[in-house]
Amino acid sequence: xxxxxGYRGETDVFNECHFCRFLRGRTNxxxxxxxxxxxxxxxxxxxxxxxxxxxxxxxxPASSKEVRRLQTPRQHAVVASTNEVTALISAEGYWSxxxxxxxxxxxxxxxxxxxxxxxxxxxxxxxxxNFIIAITTFNQTSGSRTTTILEDEYKSYSLQIYGASIAxxxxxxxxxxxxxxxxxxxxxxxxxxxLSHTTVTxxxxxxxxxxxxxxxxxxxxxxEEATSGEFFxxxxxxxxxxxxxxxxxxxxxxxxxxSPSCHVLFLDIFDEGDxxxxxxxxxxxxxxxxxxxxxxxxxxxxxxxxxxVSGSRLCSxxxxxxxxxxxxxxxxxxxSVLCSHVLDVDWDGECELLVGTYGRQLLIYKRIPGxxxxxxxxxRRGFAYPIYRLASLDVNRDGLDELIVxxxxxxxxxxxxxxxxxxxxxxxxxxxxEMKLKKRGLLEKKQxxxxxxxxxxxxxxxxxxxxxxxxxxTxxIGTEEAxxxxTxxxxTxEVKGAEQGTVxxxxx
Numbered sequence: 231x232x233x234x235x236g237y238r239g240e241t242d243v244f245n246e247c248h249f250c251r252f253l254r255g256r257t258n259x260x261x262x263x264x265x266x267x268x269x270x271x272x273x274x275x276x277x278x279x280x281x282x283x284x285x286x287x288x289x290x291p292a293s294s295k296e297v298r299r300l301q302t303p304r305q306h307a308v309v310a311s312t313n314e315v316t317a318l319i320s321a322e323g324y325w326s327x328x329x330x331x332x333x334x335x336x337x338x339x340x341x342x343x344x345x346x347x348x349x350x351x352x353x354x355x356x357x358x359x360n361f362i363i364a365i366t367t368f369n370q371t372s373g374s375r376t377t378t379i380l381e382d383e384y385k386s387y388s389l390q391i392y393g394a395s396i397a398x399x400x401x402x403x404x405x406x407x408x409x410x411x412x413x414x415x416x417x418x419x420x421x422x423x424x425l426s427h428t429t430v431t432x433x434x435x436x437x438x439x440x441x442x443x444x445x446x447x448x449x450x451x452x453x454e455e456a457t458s459g460e461f462f463x464x465x466x467x468x469x470x471x472x473x474x475x476x477x478x479x480x481x482x483x484x485x486x487x488x489s490p491s492c493h494v495l496f497l498d499i500f501d502e503g504d505x506x507x508x509x510x511x512x513x514x515x516x517x518x519x520x521x522x523x524x525x526x527x528x529x530x531x532x533x534x535x536x537x538x539v540s541g542s543r544l545c546s547x548x549x550x551x552x553x554x555x556x557x558x559x560x561x562x563x564x565x566s567v568l569c570s571h572v573l574d575v576d577w578d579g580e581c582e583l584l585v586g587t588y589g590r591q592l593l594i595y596k597r598i599p600g601x602x603x604x605x606x607x608x609x610r611r612g613f614a615y616p617i618y619r620l621a622s623l624d625v626n627r628d629g630l631d632e633l634i635v636x637x638x639x640x641x642x643x644x645x646x647x648x649x650x651x652x653x654x655x656x657x658x659x660x661x662x663x664e665m666k667l668k669k670r671g672l673l674e675k676k677q678x679x680x681x682x683x684x685x686x687x688x689x690x691x692x693x694x695x696x697x698x699x700x701x702x703x704t705x706x707i708g709t710e711e712a713x714x715x716x717t718x719x720x721x722t723x724e725v726k727g728a729e730q731g732t733v734x735x736x737x738x
Contacts, residue, residue, distance in 0.1 A: 243575055243594065243609040244633055244644035248280040250327055251640040254336075255312030259496075259568050260343030260424050262310075262619035262636045266303035267348045267361060272401040275324040280643075283316075283327045287407050297400040299359075303348075305623040306402070307634055309641050310344035310365060313337075317406055318625055318634075318641070325625045328403060330363070332392065333410040340368045342387075345425035349438045351456050360459075361405050362393045364440055366422035387418040389425075389442060389452070395459035414460055420446035428499045430469045439469070443494045449473040449510070470508055472520035473497075494518075556603040564589030571620035573631065575609070575646070577654045582608060584633075586617030592635065613637050 276282035307318040313336065319326040343366045350359045369386045396412035399405040423443040430439045432453065440452040440461060451469060452461040467474025473494070493513040500507045510518045561567060564587040571584040575594060583595040583605065596608035615638035622631040625643065630651055633644040 252311040265346040
């Protein structure tokens with residue numbers, strides 16, 4: 231279907247409010263993650279906001295006894311370039327940019343991917359909450375990147391996990407600046423790709439698992455030992471059967487044909503209620519999907535749907551699996567598609583599709599009204615460099631999600647169009663006002679009807695009581711009349727008896 235709607239200008243939907251350039255290096259498609267945390271923040275708004283960047287604590291924060299954890303988690307962004315990790319810490323009306331010291335020697339390690347999460351673990355006598363950052367690295371001093379999946383040892387690559395064993399701090403900024411003091415290094419035998427995390431159930435308890443995609447064709451899962459805080463690898467098939475089968479098939483295929491066809495480059499896990507959807511994209515362009523009932527995941531009950539995806543396509547997995555695909559307009563005209571995202575950009579209750587390309591184009595697609603899977607370009611914007619990752623979060627806590635775009639050399643922060651937001655807010659407020667009036671009218675009508683019903687019921691009850699009173703009165707009168715008749719009868723008999731006695735006495 232041709233697009234008859236056209237697309238909006240660059241300022242109709244989002245306005246770019248800041249660009250944060252990496253101090254060193256460049257990023258890739260695995261260099262951005264959004265993390266939720268209940269740890270409070272303490273940095274005030276810098277006079278140089280938003281261009282100011284913190285590399286250390288500017289002053290000593292208040293005592294932890296004066297600080298309480300937040301009731302509702304707040305979202306922050308963590309971005310990695312090849313040589314540094316930067317955090318955008320959200321605050322009221324602003325955000326703080328922190329360069330996180332990981333104690334790396336400049337030029338020796340190259341960061342490949344990053345992930346972050348907050349978790350609470352039972353240490354035996356008490357519960358401990360930590361903010362954890364995980365990165366994968368390449369040791370540039372160890373030799374060449376070239377390797378095969380058959381090597382026994384390959385220490386050029388490593389998974390580094392920060393913050394799991396460090397004492398919790400009162401504030402998030404303080405936590406991040408000392409997180410480099412707690413690091414677990416796990417050597418990897420193959421080049422790492424995407425880092426992510428999810429929750430799994432082990433021995434009846436839910437815990438967070440770190441998930442790593444690697445170039446050996448396997449997806450690696452790491453769990454934490456509760457007492458020591460050390461992470462260890464577990465069998466992926468125990469928790470994600472489809473990923474285990476992919477790894478087995480990929481290894482056999484790689485040995486026979488030396489092909490990376492089943493190497494998982496990107497993995498997404500979506501939970502909704504008791505259902506878990508696992509989608510894995512491989513290097514060959516295949517998209518693997520599994521739908522699990524979470525209570526039966528360990529038993530391996532799944533539905534596996536295979537398809538081949540070339541370009542940017544849309545499919546409804548809940549109704550048709552991967553059998554019915556829709557090609558998004560122009561998505562194959564701007565070089566490779568590197569990232570995608572889902573966000574309700576115009577607050578109409580329906581999410582739009584965001585696509586970022588190597589051809590430096592950000593495309594936002596909106597569904598054509600009256601159709602199920604037909605979309606048109608709602609908004610677009612060009613950039614100076616390829617777009618590697620898209621995310622959304624309320625980084626300044628104004629109630630509206632900002633759009634975070636990472637390109638080759640930095641992070642772009644886009645704010646929603648405030649005029650459009652105001653218009654939409656007024657529409658919603660007017661709608662709420664109308665609904666309140668309607669609800670009030672219905673409530674008053676209901677109260678009037680209930681009052682009328684109550685009055686009618688009271689009237690009926692009163693009539694019943696009146697009938698009952700009349701019945702009682704009638705019965706009372708009848709009883710009195712009967713008693714009177716009986717009395718008169720007795721008196722008559724007595725009179726007759728007396729008269730008879732008198733007559734008898736006369737004759738006698």
